Amino acid sequence: MQSLQVHNSYTRQKELFTSIVPGYVGMYVCGPTVSGESHLGHARPFITFDVIYRYLMHLGNKVRYVRNITDAGHFEEEGREAEDKISKKATIEKLEPMELVQKYTNLFHWAMRKFNNLEPSIEPTATGHIVEQIEMIKKIIHERYAYETNGSVYFDVKKYAEHYPYGKLSGRILDDLLETSRELENQHEKRNRQDFALWKAAPPEHIMRWESPWGEGFPGWHIECSAMSTKYLGDQFDIHGGGMDLLFPHHESEIAQSTVCNHKVPARYWLHNNMITINGKKMGKSYNNVIKLTELFSGDHPLLSQPFSPMTIRFFILQTHYRSTLDFSNEALQAAEKGLKRLWEAYKNLQKLERPVDDNAAAIDNNLETKIAKLLHDLDEFMNDDFNTAKVLANMFEIVPIINAIRDGHISASSISEETLQLMKKYFSTYLENILGLRDENAAELTKLNGVLDLLVEIRKEARTRKDYATSDKIRNQLQQLGILMKDEKDGKMSYGFE
């Protein structure tokens, strides 16, 4: 089996993935800012890196997955909106900052569970690591890469760039930044306009504030990720992930801070997911085109014709490679919903398939065997090729007709060997459930409902033996109105499914 290759944003190429300590992987992913409700765009990195987390474990690694909660708000470096976002909204909503943060943290966790994302190993909060951030800032000052002005501390980018490759990750050139940085307020506090804040002095009206060697204030824009990744994953760790829009300045600044403190580039592999777009434009608050997760799940949005389940959205996201933009539309989600349903039903059918007991070796179709084996083994190759879930799903769909044909008797169950059948079952369950993280939705309620439906199936069968089609049709039609499809199978059995 080929080894895992990942696209490293830091080098802009695919590289063989090897962890610093064999068998152990440290991964840091930029988490949510819990100052508001998550939207579809936010779902992408968390689903993407959940699959990466799952796959790394599937390969036998012990993974420490750290994903932060930004509950202190991010700030503009300085500027027109120089107040803490969270405290600002707290004032508007007349809520305690921590109450607001708690509310949106809970909502975020709720959405993550809906998506069947595994919990990170550690989910540190920014407010819980003020001490670590202050310590880190002190160290940067000690290294003489930061300076204090009026109770605020700034990182000296120009000096850093003289000794380190500033801009390597994001492809920025310092001189260009000098020319294109816009004029901001409080610019006079900084030696150079591209310097960024490590600590900001808090104005009197600022609610969130902490004591520091430089007076009362709050941490700057990027320091929390540097502090927390260092604390839980060490001076250098394996993977750092996040959305492409964080490349600059967030991750670039993170590299600068951590490098000064730890004398190492913090992460060896930088992985970035692309954006979700809507009509070709990035989905984002500033574009006023977001669809919140609660709106997606309820269907309560002008662009949506119906609710979409979390698994549909997960599947929709995984049908595209994580480094490509993904264009949202109601139609595309409907297509994803149907596709997932077809794939999942085939998976359920596969689990029920059995070969006849009389082991007729002569009946085995070698071409079919070879084809299935290749399609299955390629799944590993695709995942190893920078987590190409789109190709994984495509191959699984190629197997769907084979499964259904066997079930319907179009292909004899004897034409595949027991080994191949078991291989199919193993690959499907491993990939769909363990790696891609898909699952039956509402499994608990379904168990009870299934009992009720089994009863109706019995009654309908009896009616049909009496040729009482009025009753049999009534059952089927009424159920259909409730969104439950009852189907008559070839062998006289009945099955049902939910729309």
Next chain:
RNA sequence: GGUUCCGUGGCCGAGUGGCUAGGCAGAGCUCUGCAAAAGCUUCUACAGCAGUUCGAAUCUGCUCGGAACCUCCA
């Protein structure tokens, strides 16, 4: 303006030199009390122009169109 990226069939999307991606939608057929599902078949594209090559969606150049980042942003 600077940097980077993209433009694939009705829609969504893989694919980086030769071989059919896949999903959804559409059409036909089979199965069937009817319906649904399923199976089979079908439609089969690569923004435009020029070039490299035996051969290009894939490499090069130009043109047109779009996007991201440079400001909070997943």
